[in-house]
Amino acid sequence: xxxxVESGGGLVKPGGSLxxxxxxxxxxxxDYYMSWIRQAPGKGLEWVSYISSSGSTIYYAxxxxxxxxxxxxxxxxSLYLQMNSLRAEDTAVYYxxxxxxxxEDYWGxxxxxxxSS
Amino acid sequence: xxxxTQSPSxxxxxxxxxxxxxxxxxxxxxxYLAWYQQKPGKxxxxxxxxxxxxxxxxxxxxxxxxxxxxxxxxxxxLQSEDxxxxxxxxxxxxPPKTFGQGTKVEIK
Numbered sequence: 001x002x003x004x005v006e007s008g009g010g011l012v013k014p015g016g017s018l019x020x021x022x023x024x025x026x027x028x029x030x031d032y033y034m035s036w037i038r039q040a041p042g043k044g045l046e047w048v049s050y051i052s053s054s055g056s057t058i059y060y061a062x063x064x065x066x067x068x069x070x071x072x073x074x075x076x077x078s079l080y081l082q083m084n085s086l087r088a089e090d091t092a093v094y095y096x097x098x099x100x101x102x103x104e105d106y107w108g109x110x111x112x113x114x115x116s117s
Numbered sequence: 118x119x120x121x122t123q124s125p126s127x128x129x130x131x132x133x134x135x136x137x138x139x140x141x142x143x144x145x146x147x148x149y150l151a152w153y154q155q156k157p158g159k160x161x162x163x164x165x166x167x168x169x170x171x172x173x174x175x176x177x178x179x180x181x182x183x184x185x186x187x188x189x190x191x192x193x194x195l196q197s198e199d200x201x202x203x204x205x206x207x208x209x210x211x212p213p214k215t216f217g218q219g220t221k222v223e224i225k
Binding site (some may be wrong): 035044045046047050059060061062095101102103104105106107108109110 | 149151153155159160161162163166172204206208209211212213214215216217218219
């Protein structure tokens with residue numbers, strides 16, 4: 001069965017950095033586009049970034065462009081999100097999700113990122 | 118960016134009720150719309166894609182309709198496990214992919 005397990009969240013000071021990871025299993029990871037989507041406490045869903053199966057196509061939300069970097073290692077079945085220059089408004093649960101024909105069909109359980117001094 | 122607006126933001130209903138949630142896109146998105154269910158503390162779960170196609174394993178009491186700018190999610194006979202927040206998402210034109218603000222279905 002498809003499994004996505006995020007890790008790497010935690011408490012970080014404003015201006016700091018964090019790297020999230022997502023370990024995928026149960027499907028051929030290298031065949032799928034992957035996304036990061038976040039949810040601030042008590043708020044709705046916000047798409048953050050996605051990466052094509054080969055890594056050649058990458059998009060970001062304007063709110064994170066220039067600060068976040070998405071990447072993947074198909075040999076390790078892993079997705080990453082490098083987050084730099086973190087702000088209080090980046091505080092959220094970050095989900096990795098598998099993209100299928102444009103929509104997200106499987107989601108991980110999420111990892112909480114808290115940006116606070 | 119395409120803006121997605123859901124209504125209502127919340128509703129109260131009883132087990133057995135028929136519930137309808139509306140999602141409107143700021144421009145036409147054909148049938149490139151998905152619906153997700155999210156329970157507290159859990160990840161969203163895909164219910165419907167392509168506006169009306171039920172994801173495998175999703176109960177048939179869930180149905181979706183619409184195309185262009187106006188869409189609905191209907192739960193024909195609300196069950197206790199259906200109390201949750203529901204989100205629509207357009208994937209017609211991205212980036213960015215955009216979600217509605219969510220509709221919370223609460224117990225009356």
